[in-house]
Amino acid sequence: MQASSFRAGFIAVAGRPNVGKSTLLNALVGQKIAAVSPKPQTTRKRQLGILTTERGQIVFVDTPGIHRPVHKLGQALNEEARQALADADGILFVVDASRPPTAEDEMVARHIRALEPPRPVVLALNKADLVPGDQRSAQEALYRPLVPQAERLWISALTGENLPSLLNRLFALLPEGPPFYDSDQVTDLYERDIAADLIREAALLHLRDEVPHSIAVRIDEYKERESGAAYIAATLFVERDSQKGIVIGRRGAMLKQIGTTARKAIEAMSGRRVYLDLRVKVRKNWRNDEAFLRQFGFTPRPRKRKAGRKSSDKP
Ligand SMILES: Nc1nc2c(ncn2[C@@H]2O[C@H](COP(=O)(O)OP(=O)(O)OP(=O)(O)O)[C@@H](O)[C@H]2O)c(=O)[nH]1
Ligand SMILES: [Mg+2]
Incomplete structure (x- = not known):
């Protein structure tokens, strides 16, 4: 029985790269559905995290960190984030309050x-x-001017500090109404999409410098075996021949490490045994290759929006 005060709506999780948006999303929905890494630009797609309680349903929209783009992929990431903001009922603006605000925080605030x-x-x-x-209080004072009207709350996505208060505030922002999704659905992604991101997360963890950001992961096969185990074959695309060598490593050691980390993460996410088969291919300069980006579901050029239109791609 749902009381008439059931609330439901969309909260966009916004912020510059690496502040902890995806970590927070996982903590709030209570399950690891989003890739997290110590490196910026981990998230590349809008991703839903759905929390349903007797009070209501919050549909969190995790977004790529808004930043200064240096290639077409970067432009597409910013556009993903901007669309999520335009479609939301409320905004959860996440900052790394252990440091002073940066120019990118200011850009998100704008x-x-x-x-x-x-x-x-x-x-x-x-x-x-x-x-x-x-x-x-000194740190908070530095962040207050970014969005003066915002409610402010200290939290830790890592330890869980204050997350119940955060949820109270967010529920209060939502309109009354029926849920958008079934109560047992926690994300809009399929297991294979999450697997692709977990493979990229493993690459971000093990590789250094620009190399992991030059990786795109395509799932080629995702088959369930009779035993209940999954067989997954995936291709890691890199931008240059030299990167291919780095990703494979001496006698395949690096690719093996990435594969082991990814396999464990996919097993934890899916609750089944996983056989993971990874290969590496070069796709020259793919981050500036519109056709390739489109294959991965990115729309590199921002679509023109009519002024004042509230987009309506909610389910
Ligand atoms: N100490 C501490 N570290 C955190 C906290 N939240 C997140 N982190 C760490 O911050 C890093 C970035 O976290 P992510 O969740 O990937 O950040 P993000 O904002 O989603 O980053 P992008 O997807 O690149 O935009 C990871 O190393 C997290 O473990 C926190 O509350 N405390
Ligand atoms: Mg993220």
């Missing part, structure tokens, strides 16, 4: 302030676990 109509904003001062109590 996008939020420019939203028409304006949306309610909760500013999550994340990584509270790294900030001693006596330094918090």
Whole structure:
């Protein structure tokens, strides 16, 4: 029985790269559905995290970190994030409050302030676990001007500090209404899409410098065997021959490491045994290759929006 006060709506999780948006999404829905890594630009697609309780349903939209793009992939990432903001009922603006605000935080704030109509904003001062109590008010004062009207809350996506209060605030922002998704659905991605991201997450973990950002993962086969185990074959695309050598490593050692980490993560996510078969291919300069980006579902050129139109691609 649902009381008439059941609330449901979309909350966009916005912020510059590496502040902890995906970590927070996983913590809030209570399950690892989004790739997380210590390197910026881990998330490349909008991804839903759906939390349903007796109070209501929050559909979180994880977004790629908004940043200054240096290639077409970067432009596409920013566009993914901007569309999520335009479609949301409220914004969860995540910052790394263990550091002072950066120009990229300011850029995200500008996008939020420019939203028409304006949306309610909760500013999550994340990584509270790294900030001693006596330094918090000084740090908070640096972030306050970014979105002065926002409610502010110290949280830690890593330790779970204050996440129940955060949920209270977010539920309060949502309109009353029926749920958008079944109560047992936690994301809109299929297991194979999450697997592709977990493989990329493993590459981000093991590789250094620009190399992991030059990787795109395509799942070629995802077959369930009678035993219940999954057989997954995937291709890692890199941009240059030299990167192919780095990803494979001496006698295949690096690819093996990436494969082992990814396999464990996919097993934990899917709850089944996984056989993972990885190969590496060069696709020259794919981050600036519109045809290739389209194959991966990116729309490199921002679509023109009519002023004031509220887009309606909610289910
Ligand atoms: N100490 C601490 N680290 C955190 C916290 N939240 C996230 N992290 C770490 O911050 C790093 C980035 O986390 P992500 O969740 O991938 O960040 P993101 O904002 O999704 O990054 P992009 O997808 O690149 O935009 C990871 O190493 C996380 O473990 C936190 O509350 N405390
Ligand atoms: Mg992310």
